[in-house]
Amino acid sequence: MPKTRIRALLASPLLHFFLLGGLAFGYYNLRNPASERPAPDDVLRLGASDAQRLALDFVTTRHRAPTPEELRSLIRDWAIEEASVREALALGLDQGDAMIRNRLRNKIEYLAEAPAAALTPDETTLAAYYQANAARFSHDGELSFTQVLLPANARPEEVAATKAQLEQGADPGALNNSSLLPPEVEGMAAPAVERVFGKGFGNRIAALPLDHWSGPLQSGYGAHLVRLEKRQTGVLPPLAQVHDRVLAEWRAEEARKLRDDYLAKLLQRYRLELPEIPDEAQP
Structure with missing residues (x-):
């Protein structure tokens, strides 16, 4: 959104009115806590946070007040x-859903x-x-x-003959039985x-000796003869190079710990009454 439009939006008297109205609600709530004032079921009170949310959601979506x-x-x-939510709760429509x-x-887990x-952890x-x-x-x-890629159901002698041709310098492209897979x-x-x-094929290739025709190795397409020419192992980059990613994953793990700890303490507040579970399945 252009800066001029943002300034015009922020200067809108209507937006000011709405947001100030939210602040007024907030001030009223502080001076008159819910525990000290009646809140009958037939009153729909628009609180400060709800008022601000309505205005800001509209501004975010429409880019204007x-x-x-x-x-x-x-x-x-x-x-x-x-009103609909209150009615649904009164009718018990939330139960069992x-x-x-x-x-x-x-x-609850998000709050935890x-x-x-x-x-922010130390370095x-x-x-x-x-x-x-x-x-x-x-x-x-x-x-x-x-x-x-070998022909389907190739006999052992056919596999051996193809491997011998390759070891003698035959063109792999001419012997490849697939136009989809690059030789x-x-x-x-x-x-x-x-x-x-296919799953597992990379690991099987990585275990092969270099510069030697090996196989057959099974893939999702069938059996292959493979010559491994270069194998480069994974490299761990310097921490500074991936700092933001490591920090994000550290926080994600800390979040899981906080959630698990909260849920464990939450369960301790209740007494569990459960049906008996037999040690072994009944016949």
């Missing part, structure tokens, strides 16, 4: 939503994890975490190889090899 008519519509929609229960659980976003702690999880931050190794693969990351040829 709401008109008086739009403002009335926003407040009416809020009132309908609030898996989606609602899961949503509430997610919100939220403080981790503000945590010693971050470096120790980096080294302990080095495999997650290493650059993938690369493989260079030549492969020949020569240069510097392909190990995970990419797995995606192209």
